Amino acid sequence: MLTIAEKQKIKTKYGPWALVTGASSGIGLELAIQLASAGFNLILCARNVQRLQNAESQVRGRYNVETKLVAADMSDQIAIDHLIQSVQNLDIGLVILSAGYGTSGLFKDVSLHTEINMLRVNCESVLSLTHYFTQRFLSRGKGGIILLSSIVAFQGVPYAAHYAATKAYIQSLGEALAVELKPLGIDVLSAAPGPVLTGFGDRANMTMGRSLRPSDISVPILRALGKKNTVLPGTLTRILMFGLGMVPRRKKVLIMKKVMAGMANP
Numbered sequence: 001m002l003t004i005a006e007k008q009k010i011k012t013k014y015g016p017w018a019l020v021t022g023a024s025s026g027i028g029l030e031l032a033i034q035l036a037s038a039g040f041n042l043i044l045c046a047r048n049v050q051r052l053q054n055a056e057s058q059v060r061g062r063y064n065v066e067t068k069l070v071a072a073d074m075s076d077q078i079a080i081d082h083l084i085q086s087v088q089n090l091d092i093g094l095v096i097l098s099a100g101y102g103t104s105g106l107f108k109d110v111s112l113h114t115e116i117n118m119l120r121v122n123c124e125s126v127l128s129l130t131h132y133f134t135q136r137f138l139s140r141g142k143g144g145i146i147l148l149s150s151i152v153a154f155q156g157v158p159y160a161a162h163y164a165a166t167k168a169y170i171q172s173l174g175e176a177l178a179v180e181l182k183p184l185g186i187d188v189l190s191a192a193p194g195p196v197l198t199g200f201g202d203r204a205n206m207t208m209g210r211s212l213r214p215s216d217i218s219v220p221i222l223r224a225l226g227k228k229n230t231v232l233p234g235t236l237t238r239i240l241m242f243g244l245g246m247v248p249r250r251k252k253v254l255i256m257k258k259v260m261a262g263m264a265n266p
C-alpha cells in the first residue's frame, strides 16, 4: 500500500486525472485501483466495454473518484485519435500505457498478421500517445508517463522473439525520454516486470509458472515514478535480473531460450 503521505504527494504532482490504457485487466487495472486510492480521477481505456465496466465498478465501489471509460483498440490509429479527442478537456497529469500483449512460439510458425497487430498495440500506440502527452505536459509544465517494458526487453528471447523486440523498443524509448524530458518537468518511467499472473499468459499461449501478482508490482512502480528512469518491480523480477547480471548477452539469449521453450505452449 502507498502511505497517506505518498498518495498525497503523487496526487499533487501528477493529478487530478490519470489515463490508464489496458485498464480492464491485470497490471493496468491494479495500477488504476492504486491511483483511485490516492484520489485520482481515471480515464480507463481498453477494447472490451463489459470488462471496462467491471473495472469501473471495482474502482467506484471502493473509492469516491470520477471515471470515464473509453473503448478503443490500440492497433487502430483512428481509435487512438478518438481517445485523444475524448480526453482533450480533462486535466490529465499522468498517463500509464499498459495495453499490450505477447505471442509465443518459433518465429517461423507465427502469423505475420498477429505480429504486426502486436507491433501496433505494443509500440505504435505507445509512440502516438507518448508524443501527444509530451506536447500536453510541456504546455502544462509537468506530468508523468509510465511505460510497460519487461525483463524480456534486455536481450533477445527465442520463442518470444518479436514480443521481446517490442519491449526492447519500449525500454529504449523510455530510457531516452526520461533523460530528455526530466529537465522539462516530465517524468518518464519504464516499468520492467518479470512474469506476472494476469490475462497475459492465456493470450500469449504461455504457461506462466512462478509469477508475481499485479498487486506485488503496482506500488513499487508508482513509488519509482519521478525517482528512477527504470524500475524492476517485485522481488522475483530482481532475482531473475540479478541472476543474469554478469552473464554475457549472447549467453543470456541461450538461457532465455531454455526458459521460454518451457513456457511456450505447443
Ligand SMILES: NC(=O)c1ccc[n+]([C@@H]2O[C@H](COP(=O)([O-])OP(=O)(O)OC[C@H]3O[C@@H](n4cnc5c(N)ncnc54)[C@H](OP(=O)(O)O)[C@@H]3O)[C@@H](O)[C@H]2O)c1
Binding pocket: 021, 022, 023, 024, 025, 026, 027, 028, 045, 046, 047, 048, 049, 051, 072, 073, 074, 075, 097, 098, 099, 100, 101, 102, 121, 148, 149, 150, 151, 192, 193, 194, 195, 196, 197, 198, 199, 200, 201, 203
Ligand atoms: N503479465 C506479464 O507477465 C507481463 C510482464 C512484463 C510486462 N507485461 C506488460 O504489461 C502490460 C499489461 O499486461 P497484463 O499482464 O496486465 O495483461 P492483461 O491482463 O492481458 O491486460 C492487458 C490489457 O490490455 C488491453 N488490451 C489488449 N489489447 C488491446 C488493444 N488492441 N487495444 C486496447 N487495449 C488492449 C486489455 O483489454 P482488452 O482485451 O479489453 O482490450 C487489457 O486491459 C502489457 O504491455 C504487457 O506486455 C506483462
